Amino acid sequence: xxxxxxLALSALLSMMLVSCTESxxxxxxxxxxxxxxxxxxxxxxxxxxxxxxxxxMSAALGGMTENPNYKMNILRDSIVDNLAYVFFTENDxxxxxxxxxxxxxxxxxxxxxxxx
Numbered sequence: 001x002x003x004x005x006x007l008a009l010s011a012l013l014s015m016m017l018v019s020c021t022e023s024x025x026x027x028x029x030x031x032x033x034x035x036x037x038x039x040x041x042x043x044x045x046x047x048x049x050x051x052x053x054x055x056x057m058s059a060a061l062g063g064m065t066e067n068p069n070y071k072m073n074i075l076r077d078s079i080v081d082n083l084a085y086v087f088f089t090e091n092d093x094x095x096x097x098x099x100x101x102x103x104x105x106x107x108x109x110x111x112x113x114x115x116x
Contacts, residue, residue, distance in 0.1 A: 021107065024077050024101045028088070030042075031099075075096065082103035
């Protein structure tokens with residue numbers, strides 16, 4: 001009986017820890033909001049190291065325009081293993097965009113490449 005109680009508690013604890021991880025959509029939204037309001041250091045909490053370097057470079061060159069009225073509308077996400085894509089629109093635009101995220105050490109991080 002004691003064995004089953006311990007097993008049940010372990011399973012409950014595991015579920016609680018998994019549920020604490022923020023979803024890719026939530027991370028994408030926090031990242032985008034921080035970038036839109038010029039909070040580079042905050043944005044860097046939600047992105048990969050290479051994306052953080054791109055943010056620093058853009059900020060240093062004055063390439064970041066603040067938009068305090070920024071609005072991100074999440075349409076859907078697609079998650080496969082440690083890779084996620086978040087589909088969204090911005091402000092009043094109907095143009096669908098996509099943001100890629102990688103799961104690194106159990107946390108979702110926005111991953112932007114310099115390529116177009």
